Amino acid sequence: MVSNRNVLFISSQETFSVHGMETKLKEMGYTSLYVPLEIKQLQEHADKGELIVYYMDETVSDDPAFLVFLKDLCMEKDKGLILIGAKEEYNVVVKTVPLDCVSAWFERPLDMRKFLQAVEKQFDSMAETLLRKTILIIDDDVAYMQTIREWLKESYQVAMVDSGVKAIKWLAINKADLVLLDYEMPITNGPQIFEMLKSDSDTGVIPVMFLTGQQSKESVLTAMKLKPVDYLLKTINKAQLKEKLDQYFAIQKGKL
Helix, strand or coil: CCCCEEEEEEEECCCHHHHHHHHHHHCCCEEEEEEECCCCCHHHHHCCCCCEEEEECCCCCCCHHHHHHHHHHHHHHHHHHHHCHHHHHHHHHHHCHHHHHEEEEECCCHHHHHHHHHEEEHHHHHHHEEEEEEEECCCCCCCHHHHHHHHCCCCCEEEEEEHHHHHHHHHHHHCEEEEEEEECCCCCCCCCCHHHHHHCCCCCCCEEEECCCCCCHHHHHHHHHHHEEEECCCCCHHHHHHHHHHHHHHHHHHHC
């Protein structure tokens, strides 16, 4: 189990049902905190919970910006997310929040036993994940990042951000053992983000591997002049990528 067993409950109001779930979790040794559907409130309390339980209702589509913030929170801070509500409400949420961010979904009326089991399972999974190496993917292609995360999630702790600014913010409060960085990105490209990371004393020591769709010799040489630890083509498959990463960390371990 992880040492902190903190759960954030978000809903339009703290209903009798939400209060009942909080009570059951407290009986099992968890700490719970209710947060209303307000970005500012969730932002303020985000670090107080490792797992988010969203008790949905008919207001689920009233504030699209809130769902975008919830998506970013789950992706960037790797929060677990359990959804409770009707199929229609669930469909609204997963249009914005990637499915691989959703740990479990329950329809109402809630099966309390299965819900509590899902919470236990999520915290067990987080405890295992904490022992793994952490990889941060920086890419503006969210679908591609989700694919890579799906490939690696059984062996590594994987976080995702879609811009250099978000990467810097994420690394300010989190630790990464390796960065997979897209070489071609709009606004701030891969080399620029690489230079940003290397110019900072805290992030400068983090190893970086470039990911790119460019296969020309010129583009490879240009990228390697920046001295990343490796340069990977986006045509790489799951087995090849995992072998590359496993091999890299094995070599680093041998140097200790």
